Amino acid sequence: MTPPAASDATRGAASARTTWSRPPIFFTTPAARYAFWFLIAAYLFWSSSTLNIDWVRTAQGLPRAGDMLARMVPPDFSRSGLLIRGVVESVQMAFAASFIGMILAIPLGLAAASNLAPRPVYLAARSLIVLSRTFHEVFIAIFFVKIVGFGPLAGLLTLIVASVSFISKMIAEDIENMNMGQIEAIRATGASFPKLLLYAVQPQVLPRYLGVCIYRLDANIRHSTVVGIVGAGGIGATLSASFKRYDYDFSLAILLTIIALVFIGEIFSTWLRSRLR
Amino acid sequence: MNASHPYPDIWRRFSPRQAIVRTLWMLGVVFIAVWSLGNLDITWIYFLDAHIQAADLLTRMFPPEWGHTGRIIAPMMETIHIATLGTVVTFVIAIPLAFLSARNTTPNWITWFIGRFILVSSRSINTIVWALIFVAIFGPGAMAGIWAIAFRSIGFMGKLIAEAIEEVDEGTVEAIEATGASRLKVLLVGVMPQVLPVIFGTTMYRWDINIRESTVLGFVGAGGIGIELYSSINLFRWPEVSVMVFAILLVVILSEFVSATARQKIT
Numbered sequence: 001m002t003p004p005a006a007s008d009a010t011r012g013a014a015s016a017r018t019t020w021s022r023p024p025i026f027f028t029t030p031a032a033r034y035a036f037w038f039l040i041a042a043y044l045f046w047s048s049s050t051l052n053i054d055w056v057r058t059a060q061g062l063p064r065a066g067d068m069l070a071r072m073v074p075p076d077f078s079r080s081g082l083l084i085r086g087v088v089e090s091v092q093m094a095f096a097a098s099f100i101g102m103i104l105a106i107p108l109g110l111a112a113a114s115n116l117a118p119r120p121v122y123l124a125a126r127s128l129i130v131l132s133r134t135f136h137e138v139f140i141a142i143f144f145v146k147i148v149g150f151g152p153l154a155g156l157l158t159l160i161v162a163s164v165s166f167i168s169k170m171i172a173e174d175i176e177n178m179n180m181g182q183i184e185a186i187r188a189t190g191a192s193f194p195k196l197l198l199y200a201v202q203p204q205v206l207p208r209y210l211g212v213c214i215y216r217l218d219a220n221i222r223h224s225t226v227v228g229i230v231g232a233g234g235i236g237a238t239l240s241a242s243f244k245r246y247d248y249d250f251s252l253a254i255l256l257t258i259i260a261l262v263f264i265g266e267i268f269s270t271w272l273r274s275r276l277r
Numbered sequence: 278m279n280a281s282h283p284y285p286d287i288w289r290r291f292s293p294r295q296a297i298v299r300t301l302w303m304l305g306v307v308f309i310a311v312w313s314l315g316n317l318d319i320t321w322i323y324f325l326d327a328h329i330q331a332a333d334l335l336t337r338m339f340p341p342e343w344g345h346t347g348r349i350i351a352p353m354m355e356t357i358h359i360a361t362l363g364t365v366v367t368f369v370i371a372i373p374l375a376f377l378s379a380r381n382t383t384p385n386w387i388t389w390f391i392g393r394f395i396l397v398s399s400r401s402i403n404t405i406v407w408a409l410i411f412v413a414i415f416g417p418g419a420m421a422g423i424w425a426i427a428f429r430s431i432g433f434m435g436k437l438i439a440e441a442i443e444e445v446d447e448g449t450v451e452a453i454e455a456t457g458a459s460r461l462k463v464l465l466v467g468v469m470p471q472v473l474p475v476i477f478g479t480t481m482y483r484w485d486i487n488i489r490e491s492t493v494l495g496f497v498g499a500g501g502i503g504i505e506l507y508s509s510i511n512l513f514r515w516p517e518v519s520v521m522v523f524a525i526l527l528v529v530i531l532s533e534f535v536s537a538t539a540r541q542k543i544t
Contacts, residue, residue, distance in 0.1 A: 043361070044362070044365065047358040047361065047362060048358075048362065050354065050355075050358070051355060051358055051359075051362075051419040051420075051500075052355075052418065052419065053418055053419055053420045054416060054418060054420075057415065057416040057418075058415050058416075058420050060416075061414045061415040061416075061420075064413075064414050064415075065414045068410075068413055068414060088316075089317065089318070091313070092312075092313035092314075092316055092317050093313070093317065095309055095310055095313040096310055096313040096314040096317065098310075099306065099307075099309075099310030099313075100310070130530070131526070134489070134525070134526050134529045134530060135489075135492075135522075135525065135526075135529075136489050136490060136492055136493045138405060138493040138496060139492065139493050139506075139525075142496070142507075142510060143334070146330075146334060146510070147327055147330045147331050147334060148323045148324060148327050148330070149320075149323050151318065151319065151320070151323075152317045152318055152319055153317075153319045153320070153321075153323060153324060156314075156317065156319070203290075222403060223403070225403065225406075226403045226405050226406060229405055229409075229496065229497060230496055233317075233318075239406065239409070240409060240497070243409045243410075243412075243413060248413075255402065255406070258401065258402070258406070259398060259401040259402065262400075262401040263397070263401060
């Protein structure tokens, strides 16, 4: 981190002084450091003064939070039918989207690898990936709700788009980093392009591809619980409705279920990925 | 197979047993996917004219109403402020929490457990769900957005920083301990300089993610461009929507570039 020359210089200086001070890491002159902190302070002042925050309403926040917490406890699991239906729908959306996503991601991933795809195909695939990764899942969900109507289909399509762009980006990076020697060896046998993919690319990329897919399943479970907030199916719609109706004890029940679900998903995904190695 | 070469005539990558196990795994995955897809309450008839609907949406969005640009600058700035201030709040809270959740710096197992528990619950709840909660507490507006961003990011940054602390070079720490330094001094002089690049790196990384997240906070009333976007969509003002889509694209790509450049400089 610190170049040896600098530490030698400070050591020389330290022998003259009795106390040692740590050599700076990022800003080599005090002026740069003070300027950095001054800029941060100026930004904080400027941004918090331009934001229109209702300070009176904010001041009421703490008692309100206490009130909300009091009304949340104990969580109300009595409407478990509604809860279970929502959660199962979320999980089904996540499973189906991950599966379809992992298949659709293969051609896009191959097209986005600069060492396999021709230049125009590569550029087109990359810009498609960048474009769909830019927008948040909930943002994409709104558009699908407008196109196919309310319900799990919109959520499913949203999660598929998010999965395809994520998995194909990872595949492309993996293919670009793979060992080209094997490619040349298989090419030298006169193999066709599909054979090349099967015998040179697939064995090198498959383990990490599966790992990425399992990770994406985990991420899809997380996101499937929120796309419902804009009407795209799953438990999110129920959660959002319970907040709007001040049904806080039911909200807490849903939140605890989501936390449990995400936790199980994470453990499952870690277990599966450790088996893969 | 003959005696001169004891190998099978046809090369196979997997033994029959391996092949069976792999096929079973594949069948299981396909089965789960088909079961999920079949049980979803989907009216497939809507899917049939999806491309027509999509084309219709695109023609409505085009041409964008560029005159709207002036009116979205302020909400866009608010979005960026929410992301940045949320990250600043996270920075302040996540660092002490990371020291609490790292096995080698936490005082005892109870504090370790508390730290880990906060990190896990912070990460389990999505930013938008946090926003729902904070809108109920602080009312609609940027304040709810800032806290929603912060509460989700704490778990993310805390976890990564805690992992970095656990991988710190023990030799340096022991050397500082041997000088008789206090616990705080050991953390500041022995541990902190080693994890500082990770702290700044993850902060920049999370800031980039937060910009993306804060664009949708407005859907639940937590401030930023999302409020304008949602109302324009609900009023079917599609030419305005396309301007906002372009603005979000621009800001997100720009922030990704800034974040990537800063991280490259740090590490």
